[in-house]
Amino acid sequence: MDNIWSWIMSLPSPNDWPSDAAPSLLLASSPYKFITFQADCSLGSSLDAPVSFSISLHEYNSPAPSRTLWVSNPSPLSSPSTRHYLLLHQLIHEIITLSPSISSLNSNVYLELESISRVAETFEENEASSFFSLTLLLRLFLLCAIDAPVEAGYLFFSALTENVSYALNCTKVISNFLLAVGPDVEQRYMRSLGYMLSKWCLLRDIQTGPKLNAGPVPAACFSYATSVHGLFVLKGYAPILAMVHVRAAETNKDEMVSEPKESALRYALAHQQLELVVQLECNVCMRDPRFIRVDIHVDSLRMHVIRLGYNRQDDETELEEQDEIEIESERHFPSRVRFWVGPVPGSTYATGPSLGRSSGNPEREVETTQTVKGGFFAGAKGKGIRAKVRSSARTRNRSWRWEQEADGSAAVFEGVLCDTATWTEVATWRPGSAPTDPRTGLRRRWRGPGRAFSKKGGLVVAGDELPEGVTWRVGREMEGRKVRWRIGGRFWVSYFANEVRSGYWETRCVEWNQEVELALVAGGDHHHQLLNGMDE
Incomplete structure (x- = not known):
């Protein structure tokens, strides 16, 4: 599958098209069956003859005809670039249409052909080949998962490991593609990709043997x-x-x-994907003639664990439906966040960050009320006053504790989920490490007014919860230049039983590091004061 892009480019012109057999390319095979990618041309008097591509299932040494699994829309054979763009557009459109976990807010998403053509023109040949292979592989996966016969799915999954390893070697191209098509298409495409990669990881874990740790797959993250x-x-x-x-x-x-002892629970936990968005607002201020000031604060942070899969259509009993609902509600939840931003390591043009938040000590609010009741009385020793005093205190705890710190030239924001009763950190908890088990307090965690997550089980943090920003000072000699800044983080998710009865628990994490470009030019005539209590 790694040469399919160049194979399409090398298809002959209409005048040289072979009349005896259509050009085809082998995608997967076994001793008995094989899957091919084929080009069919309707030759006629016009030089702009249309060509269609198809995926077919064949059987060796069998008189039975091949079975066509998928057919593309026709495209002009005389224009290789148009041929590629139209085929790529159709594949992506079908991928986002068949995507699992589609939101009801964007049931119909329109994908412009111009967006595909614009981003595809920037691809280098090896990048275009990897991305096209990944897209075709993803479409073939959805075909085998939904419509194709069982034998086609068996062939596909047998050849999955080698094809996925090659196709994932196109991260830069995927980034450019996602930026060009917008967040709605991005969400659907990445959930389809996540569904395929979840199946791949599950198959890989099964092949390594029972209960063996096959290790992480960084390329899939x-x-x-x-x-x-x-x-x-x-x-x-x-x-x-x-x-x-x-x-x-x-x-x-x-x-x-x-692993979970319940097979249904294991299957449900295997088909989940962490989706993360960190948005940091950056402002460059040049009011002070001595230095340039770079202010950054958290605009929003979103972490969601999405269930990947399709709803079952067959008739089931009410008990089975209830069991399925309970299993589907079991999912991992965010338990720790640590993300950083700052100049790339080794930079000397900026000072270390000035932080805007002290250590995240538990917030405790004390309210004292004194009530005096009494009256005059006459006793043996004379007159007096009898009084009664009452006081009360109130403590307010938060599930998430947020802190700031510095690591070299970078500023670090860290949030930790804690059990509000014992302040046990959930991500670092192990059986026997704390006298109180936080699993008890986290059951049915998506309900109630004091929950630490949204109704859908995600973590949403906005600037009003983290209003304190950080500041760097840069020398005036850097004015007008573009510099590279790093942004990344390490993110943890944990699982404790929510609605079902299970003693299984685990914590997983992933780390990402990226670079962005910062232009040291004035951001506007006005300056947003981001740091509380710090004036220029």
């Missing part, structure tokens, strides 16, 4: 960053099974990692 409209944006997508298993990583050896 994709991220990119961009600087746009005054924001540094970091986005990341990670199938849960591709993330680092924290317990196995701590032992620094191949460990027999435990």
